[in-house]
Amino acid sequence: MSTNNDVSLSSYDEGQESKCTQKAKKASFIPIGIADFAAIVVYGLYKLKSRGNTKMSVHLIHLCVAVQGFVGVMTLGMGYSMYREFWAKPEL
Template sequence: MSTNSDVSLTSYTEDQGSKRIQKAKEAPFVPIGMAGFAAIVAYGLYKSKSRGNTKMSVHLIHVCVAALGFVVGAMTLGIGYSMYQEFWAKPKP
């Protein structure tokens, strides 16, 4: 039995950066949702110093709801975008 040891394994040894870029091209709303979540949480923590008379727990709940709402919105847009590509944008045979 002959084995071909000259086979290049470059397709199997992709680095993590190229895998993430490929996944981001396949589903562009995932990194948008992650970035929006991080931005809203960072902004909420920044504004926690000047929250006024609002209790800290109420402020954190509002930040959490806003961040999760952004993620759910990004997921909904992503699902709608993939459905559009799959069913409507595909040329009919």
């Protein structure tokens, strides 16, 4: 009984950085979304620290509006990306 172990393991040899780079090239909205999310978190923490006499509920409402704007922009971006990929394909 002979087993053939000639399975290509090239995907296992790749580093984590090259995998992330390939994913970013394939779906460009992933790194943009991560960066935007990080920016909203940093902004929220900064505003929380320096809010002065503002109530916590007002601060949370402002943060909620920022997150909703982020989600709206990402939705529009993904919609545009889907439009380009599925409906506006150039004829081959």
